Amino acid sequence: MARGDELIFDVAPYRLSGNVYGVLMNHRAALAALGDAVHQPPYKAPPQSAVLYIKPRNSLVLPGQPVLVDEAVRELEVGAALGVVIGRTACAVSASDALACIAGYVIVADFSVPHEAFFRPAIRFKARDASCVIGANVVARAAITDADALGVRVFVDARLAQRSSTAGTFRGAAQLVSDVSEFMTLSPGDVLMTGVAPGAPRVGAGAAVAIEIDGLGRLEMRVRDAAPGGAA
Amino acid sequence: MKRARVAFAGAVHEATPGATEASIRLADGRVIAGDSAVWLTPVEPGTIIALGLNYADHAKELAFKAQDVPLAFLKSPSSLIGHRGQTRRPADATFMHYECELAVVIGKPARRVARAEALAHVAGYTIANDYAIRDYLENWYRPNLRVKNRDGGTVLGPWLVDAADLPWPPQLELHTSVNGRIVQRGNTRDLVFDIAFLIEYLSGFMTLAPGDVILTGTPEGVIDVAVGDEVVCAIEGIGSLANTIVGDAVFGR
Numbered sequence: 001m002a003r004g005d006e007l008i009f010d011v012a013p014y015r016l017s018g019n020v021y022g023v024l025m026n027h028r029a030a031l032a033a034l035g036d037a038v039h040q041p042p043y044k045a046p047p048q049s050a051v052l053y054i055k056p057r058n059s060l061v062l063p064g065q066p067v068l069v070d071e072a073v074r075e076l077e078v079g080a081a082l083g084v085v086i087g088r089t090a091c092a093v094s095a096s097d098a099l100a101c102i103a104g105y106v107i108v109a110d111f112s113v114p115h116e117a118f119f120r121p122a123i124r125f126k127a128r129d130a131s132c133v134i135g136a137n138v139v140a141r142a143a144i145t146d147a148d149a150l151g152v153r154v155f156v157d158a159r160l161a162q163r164s165s166t167a168g169t170f171r172g173a174a175q176l177v178s179d180v181s182e183f184m185t186l187s188p189g190d191v192l193m194t195g196v197a198p199g200a201p202r203v204g205a206g207a208a209v210a211i212e213i214d215g216l217g218r219l220e221m222r223v224r225d226a227a228p229g230g231a232a
Numbered sequence: 233m234k235r236a237r238v239a240f241a242g243a244v245h246e247a248t249p250g251a252t253e254a255s256i257r258l259a260d261g262r263v264i265a266g267d268s269a270v271w272l273t274p275v276e277p278g279t280i281i282a283l284g285l286n287y288a289d290h291a292k293e294l295a296f297k298a299q300d301v302p303l304a305f306l307k308s309p310s311s312l313i314g315h316r317g318q319t320r321r322p323a324d325a326t327f328m329h330y331e332c333e334l335a336v337v338i339g340k341p342a343r344r345v346a347r348a349e350a351l352a353h354v355a356g357y358t359i360a361n362d363y364a365i366r367d368y369l370e371n372w373y374r375p376n377l378r379v380k381n382r383d384g385g386t387v388l389g390p391w392l393v394d395a396a397d398l399p400w401p402p403q404l405e406l407h408t409s410v411n412g413r414i415v416q417r418g419n420t421r422d423l424v425f426d427i428a429f430l431i432e433y434l435s436g437f438m439t440l441a442p443g444d445v446i447l448t449g450t451p452e453g454v455i456d457v458a459v460g461d462e463v464v465c466a467i468e469g470i471g472s473l474a475n476t477i478v479g480d481a482v483f484g485r
Contacts, residue, residue, distance in 0.1 A: 056279040121305035
């Protein structure tokens with residue numbers, strides 16, 4: 001529901017705050033894909049703390065609304081991510097206490113412009129209008145046995161384009177909440193994505209994209225040209 | 233016009249300057265001492281966009297050459313505090329510094345706005361103190377949120393000044409003092425990427441909405457602050473934004 005300039009996520013049973021965070025290179029395989037470059041300038045070393053980014057309100061899309069791509073970009077990477085929905089204020093919580101701060105989980109489709117340099121913040125690539133879809137259903141934490149071992153599938157135009165998992169991360173969901181909460185309080189309704197596996201499929205205008213995560217169902221969206229009358 | 237948001241006697245109020253420097257007038261007519269109110273951020277910001285290395289002298293100070301595109305990053309509302317708030321300095325930090333910045337508050341939706349039209353999208357200005365802890369810098373999406381989006385690490389206020397009350401583009405003296413000693417000086421005329429350019433650039437890929445705030449960067453003169461320091465960021469025509477550095481113990485850490 002859009003009210004004025006504000007996107008309101010009134011998602012049963014949890015109302016989301018609109019604060020959405022992602023984490024770069026949380027999948028071990030994503031970092032490994034960079035090879036020795038990780039140790040070379042400008043990085044010089046692998047990341048020690050979680051490399052976070054923000055998906056601002058202009059980027060958020062309600063389920064059923066199109067993801068936008070424009071002529072300057074043409075192609076977007078489909079970041080299929082597990083979204084941790086915060087249910088209880090998390091400030092400097094241990095990993096064992098962090099689980100109790102999680103209300104549930106949601107599928108997030110985090111679209112970005114493909115980029116190969118990670119030295120500087122990438123808001124031109126990650127904060128574009130209508131580039132982040134949050135699923136309509138938040139599945140309660142109790143319904144998910146292990147959030148760090150869920151199969152993830154991305155379909156493009158009804159064909160399986162990527163098969164990955166929430167496993168193999170440097171930080172699982174609870175550890176990530178704990179580490180982030182050390183310096184940044186997470187509040188009820190905040191969404192923290194646990195990362196995107198390497199090999200994200202790329203799509204252009206007209207693509208039909210679907211993401212499935214075990215236990216969370218399926219999230220479908222269309223990619224549309226941002227220009228009026230652009231390809232749907 | 234200058235407006236603030238304060239909490240006083242059990243409610244949140246809009247406030248304007250009182251007849252004396254120390255007093256403020258609440259919208260309901262009460263005139264109180266500014267010190268007796270809790271100062272909130274003057275707007276409830278939506279998206280907060282911050283600029284790094286946007287004064288040539290500061291970029292030089294940090295041994296970076298000026299960028300060909302703005303170094304912009306996002307901050308979340310969780311990092312915000314108001315005038316006279318407290319910012320925690322973790323015990324393991326060895327270099328934590330303030331950054332006095334002109335903050336531009338968006339007043340009208342901006343999508344693909346040309347620089348000549350930028351002013352029409354500005355509601356007004358306030359002051360930001362955008363703290364950083366350099367110990368936590370790493371070379372991934374640098375500066376990352378652990379450096380720049382810490383709880384209480386973004387001080388905003390005290391006043392929102394209408395855009396019409398300041399010249400365009402704003403050419404304003406700014407300075408920071410620590411415990412009364414001036415440590416940082418600059419003028420917003422020296423921005424590498426000026427406000428009109430930033431609105432054009434940002435609105436080219438992200439629609440800006442009313443309440444979004446652009447922190448335009450800081451000039452040279454950043455030094456380490458210590459627990460107990462009072463830091464005041466002042467900008468000509470806007471006001472003075474004060475806050476205090478506190479240690480872990482205050483937060484039970």
